[in-house]
Amino acid sequence: MSANYTIQKEPFVVPTDDGKHIAEHFGKATDGNGAISIAHMKAPPGWSEPFQTPEFDEFTFVISGKKQFLINGEKVILNAGESIKIHKNTRVQYSNPFNEECEYLAICTPAFDITTVNREQ
Template identity: 30%
Template sequence: MPVASGAIPADDPTRTLVHARPDDRNLQHVAIAGGTYTILVTGEQTAGRYCLIEMRVPPGGGPPPHGHDFEEMFTLLDGAVEVTFRGQRTTVRAGETINIPANAPHFFRNSFDQPARLLCMCTPAGQDEYFLRVGDTVDDPTAPPPALTDEEKAERQNRAAALAADYRTELLIP
């Protein structure tokens, strides 16, 4: 793709370097979709351009079918997951990267007997905020998700569905 002619915009000195460290006590961790997600880089830190989330997904974990009007890219750091994209299933293993185009129906599931660890970049940002609003905060990335009653699980699902449109997401569950 050709570069547009003309000068690039001036540096914005109000923006700062973001250095995400996995042991940073200020990172937010949220239990959601059967796993624990750590917000490494927030949309606020990137002026809304993207967010970066580390996902720890245990066997059996993963989100329900959904779609959204933003790009989502996953890099598998450890383990493997099965990704269903427009009805076609593929296995993604450690070291591999996939990109989900905006608006495409998809989901992933850890169908294996080992935990998976992924980096998820969403552009533009917003998914970081959605996860924090619908999940349960936990102390660290290895903390187990809270034990929820059936009523609490239903409340989380209802909250996710109610907020989905605010975050440009559509849950594709019956």
């Protein structure tokens, strides 16, 4: 291992019960980094999360499929090759109501933290 770089070969796989695959490559769960988190996600068809108002910025880059965002009442759909930044303290719901898996990268600054995502019940 070099002092000049870190290669992540064993990301932390976040346990889920909704069929979504989350592999955090860098962030609080993997290397304790609170400044940024980078995760590779795969959301199955029909997946959705509750609304949330995170205390961090979240960038999403769609690799394949489509992903839907409800942002303060506005519906936004991203296709493969597109990206979006959701500013912190914005009410948002993430989902994949489509018939194919959505693969994407999620980058959060500061790093994703379950205590600051503020998911609604």
